[in-house]
Amino acid sequence: MKIVQTINELKKAVHIEKKNGKTIGLVPTMGFLHEGHLTLAEQARKENDMVIMSIFVNPLQFGPNEDFERYPRDPERDAKLAESAGVDLLFMPAVKEMYPEEPAVTLTVHKRTNALCGLSREGHFDGVATVVMKLFHMAEANRAYFGKKDAQQLAVIHGLVDSLNVPVKIVGVETVRETDGLAKSSRNVYLLPEERKKAPAIYKALQSIKTAVEAGNTNTETLKQQARLRLENETGANVEYVEILSYPELEPIKEAHGTVIAAAAVKYKHARLIDNIILTVKGRV
Ligand code: PAF
Numbered sequence: 001m002k003i004v005q006t007i008n009e010l011k012k013a014v015h016i017e018k019k020n021g022k023t024i025g026l027v028p029t030m031g032f033l034h035e036g037h038l039t040l041a042e043q044a045r046k047e048n049d050m051v052i053m054s055i056f057v058n059p060l061q062f063g064p065n066e067d068f069e070r071y072p073r074d075p076e077r078d079a080k081l082a083e084s085a086g087v088d089l090l091f092m093p094a095v096k097e098m099y100p101e102e103p104a105v106t107l108t109v110h111k112r113t114n115a116l117c118g119l120s121r122e123g124h125f126d127g128v129a130t131v132v133m134k135l136f137h138m139a140e141a142n143r144a145y146f147g148k149k150d151a152q153q154l155a156v157i158h159g160l161v162d163s164l165n166v167p168v169k170i171v172g173v174e175t176v177r178e179t180d181g182l183a184k185s186s187r188n189v190y191l192l193p194e195e196r197k198k199a200p201a202i203y204k205a206l207q208s209i210k211t212a213v214e215a216g217n218t219n220t221e222t223l224k225q226q227a228r229l230r231l232e233n234e235t236g237a238n239v240e241y242v243e244i245l246s247y248p249e250l251e252p253i254k255e256a257h258g259t260v261i262a263a264a265a266v267k268y269k270h271a272r273l274i275d276n277i278i279l280t281v282k283g284r285v
Contacts, residue, residue, distance in 0.1 A: 001083040004089045007138055008054070008180040010091050021096065022049035026141035026168075027087070028132055031055035032186040036176040038085040040145040043173055052139045053082050054091040056098060060106070062126030071103075072186055091139070098134065106130045111135050112155045115250040116243055116263055117274060125156045132157060136168050144168050145199035149175040149183050151261055151276045164277035175275075177203065183275045190271035194236070199273060201234035202264055206277045209262040213281055218256040220244040227264070237266040237273075246280055257281050 004010050017024060025048030027040045037053075044051045055078055062068035075092060078121070081092050107129040110116070116123055136144065146154050154172050161168055176184045181203035182196075191199060207226045212223055224242050231239045246253050247261040263276035 010100045023142040024140045025142045027053040030057045033227035034080045058131040062174040074285045112250045115211045135218040187271045195268045198236045205230045
C-alpha cells in the first residue's frame with residue numbers, strides 16, 4: 001500500500017490507473033478506523049481495480065464548539081488497518097494541503113439538512129459536501145463508499161451527485177455493530193464505562209420502533225414518544241432527538257409508510273452518539 005500526503009502524488013497515481021482503463025473506488029474517512037470503515041474498504045476492494053482511502057479530519061465540517069482538535073487520531077494504526085482491508089493508496093493530506101488558503105468557493109446544501117443532526121450542527125453538511133466534492137475530483141473516483149450509520153450524510157451526498165451531475169456512483173454500506181448492537185463509531189472511545197454499558201439501548205429503542213411499525217402502529221408521533229421515553233430511561237444520556245422521517249428526503253411524516261428512517265442522537269458526557277434504521281413499510285392505507 002502506498003501512502004501519499006500531497007494532491008500531486010495522489011493525482012499521479014490516479015492518472016496511471018485511469019490511463020490503463022482501471023476503475024477507482026474511494027473510501028473517504030476521518031481516520032481512527034474501526035470495522036465500519038474496513039467494511040467500506042473491503043466492499044470497494046471487491047468492486048474496483050484500485051481502492052483509495054482518504055484520511056482527513058476536515059475542519060470545514062466542525063462547528064466552533066465541536067471536537068475538531070480532540071477528534072481521535074492514530075495514523076500509524078490506521079495505515080496498518082487500511083492495508084489489511086485491501087487499500088492500495090492511502091491519502092493523508094495536512095489541512096494546509098487541502099485548504100492552502102480560505103477557499104474562494106464552498107458548497108451550500110439546501111435540502112435534507114433541516115432535520116436530525118443538521119439542526120444542531122449548522123454548516124456541518126456544507127463542509128462535508130465541499131470536502132467530498134474535492135476528494136471525488138482528486139481521486140477521479142468511479143464509486144465512493146459511505147456508511148449507512150451516517151444516513152443523513154449519505155442522503156446529502158446522494159443529493160450532491162444528483163444536483164451537480166457528479167459522475168460518481170455512491171454506494172451505501174450497512175452499519176457495523178458491536179455484538180451488543182451499539183453502532184461502531186470513532187467517538188465510542190469517549191464513552192465512560194458506565195455509559196458504554198447503557199449505550200446499546202439506542203439501537204434497542206430504534207428496533208422497538210421497527211417492531212411497532214411491523215405490528216401496524218404507524219403513527220409517527222406515538223412511535224417517537226414511546227421511543228424517547230425508552231431512550232431517556234435506558235441510555236442514561238440526554239436525548240437530543242428521536243425522529244421518524246421520509247428517506248432520503250428527510251421530510252416530516254404523520255404515518256410511517258414507504259421508505260422511512262428512524263433516527264436518534266443522544267449526548268453522553270464526552271460523546272454524542274447517533275444511530276438509525278431505515279425501514280420500507282408496505283401497504284399504505
Ligand atoms: O463520514 C466521515 O467520516 C466524514 O464526514 C467524511 C465523509 C470523510 C467527510 O469528511
